[in-house]
Amino acid sequence: MPTVDDILEQVGEFGWFQKQVFLTLCLLSAAFAPIYVGIVFLAFTPDHRCLSPGVAELSRRCGWSLAEELNYTASHLPLGPCRHGWVYETPGSSIVTEFNLVCDDSWKVDLFQSCVNVGFFLGSLGVGYIADRFGRKLCLLATTLTSAVLGVLTAVAPDYTSLLLFRLLQGLLAISLPTFLFLFYYWCVPESPRWLLSQKRNAQVMKIMGHIARKNGKLPLVDLKMLSLEEDVTEKLSPSFADLFRTPQLRKHTFILMYLWFTSSVLYQGLIMHVGATGANLYLDFLYSALVEFPAAFIILVTIDHCGLIRPLALSNLVAGAACFAMIFISHDLHWLNITVACVGRMGITIVFQIVCLVNAELYPTFVRIAKPKENTIYLQTQTAERAGT
Numbered sequence: 001m002p003t004v005d006d007i008l009e010q011v012g013e014f015g016w017f018q019k020q021v022f023l024t025l026c027l028l029s030a031a032f033a034p035i036y037v038g039i040v041f042l043a044f045t046p047d048h049r050c051l052s053p054g055v056a057e058l059s060r061r062c063g064w065s066l067a068e069e070l071n072y073t074a075s076h077l078p079l080g081p082c083r084h085g086w087v088y089e090t091p092g093s094s095i096v097t098e099f100n101l102v103c104d105d106s107w108k109v110d111l112f113q114s115c116v117n118v119g120f121f122l123g124s125l126g127v128g129y130i131a132d133r134f135g136r137k138l139c140l141l142a143t144t145l146t147s148a149v150l151g152v153l154t155a156v157a158p159d160y161t162s163l164l165l166f167r168l169l170q171g172l173l174a175i176s177l178p179t180f181l182f183l184f185y186y187w188c189v190p191e192s193p194r195w196l197l198s199q200k201r202n203a204q205v206m207k208i209m210g211h212i213a214r215k216n217g218k219l220p221l222v223d224l225k226m227l228s229l230e231e232d233v234t235e236k237l238s239p240s241f242a243d244l245f246r247t248p249q250l251r252k253h254t255f256i257l258m259y260l261w262f263t264s265s266v267l268y269q270g271l272i273m274h275v276g277a278t279g280a281n282l283y284l285d286f287l288y289s290a291l292v293e294f295p296a297a298f299i300i301l302v303t304i305d306h307c308g309l310i311r312p313l314a315l316s317n318l319v320a321g322a323a324c325f326a327m328i329f330i331s332h333d334l335h336w337l338n339i340t341v342a343c344v345g346r347m348g349i350t351i352v353f354q355i356v357c358l359v360n361a362e363l364y365p366t367f368v369r370i371a372k373p374k375e376n377t378i379y380l381q382t383q384t385a386e387r388a389g390t
Helices: 004-011 016-037 053-062 066-071 095-099 107-134 136-155 160-173 177-188 193-198 202-215 241-245 248-276 282-291 293-307 310-327 335-362 372-385
Strands: 048-050 086-088
Touching: 004 202, 016 136, 016 202, 016 248, 095 107, 095 160, 107 136, 107 160, 136 160, 193 202, 241 248, 248 310, 248 335, 282 293, 282 335, 293 310, 293 335, 310 335
Parallel strands: none
Antiparallel strands: 048 086
């Protein structure tokens, strides 16, 4: 009885059709980036000072210059809150300037980012079930539409509480306004043949397989009514979270991978946010930091075939750790050196992040891999939510 894998070999395992779908879905992954790293721009905190109508009146009546206004100190008066708001030195708008998230309210910026991370965690708990119950394609389109609407609502939120709510829900479903365009994926991306087969919809499976064969330039398939899922022993097992810790070897692999997921995720996001806090030109600094992703990808492609996975993983961890340690001793006045070291650290941790994904799939037996990705995703989102205040 032929399986899905047998049919895929006939229609082309990674032909023109699969490449087209892969590139199409890459666009969806790219649209996720603004949610994850957009905090650098959304929460930019410019130089600011208290708005003091009295000082402005002194300037008008006594002819004080701006420097004299700002440098005047009344040491005998106690410190107090800014009663009349703030003046921001840098033009432009961010959530900090819109809602005055400075001084005693500066912690709300961290809460804003934490909400999207909590949304990631909650989404990882429920979206997998929805995809299994109603299909991958429907789940993709529904979450895309909902998150796009929430992205628009976040942009027009009238107050901070509404902003947090929309940000939380957006993180749960994850994306923004450009994602409305991805609704056209309904005509571009087929439903998963494996899911259709699990729902006993063999006719649709064969229709999709025939379409793939035509796209890949393969011979049309015969009508295989007896197509089935893999029936080997691994499919009959019912793996669970406990299987990740069942033997000493599995426990060791699980704890090491959890630690790697935790450190690489925290460090990756921390370096992204560090670049946004170094001053100078925020957009250029972020561009320089983002460009190191390309040499990181090239290094991975070159090294894993010749050196395996473990050596590049260990070396990249050392490079990222050394870069972060070095930044402790670099003066903030040496902006170019701060950016350079941060970029080296980001390149190192990017390599770690990608290699961990590969190692993840290779250290477990097949029956555990069925359950493991979901559990690792849940753990990853849990530790990401712990990043409040960093």
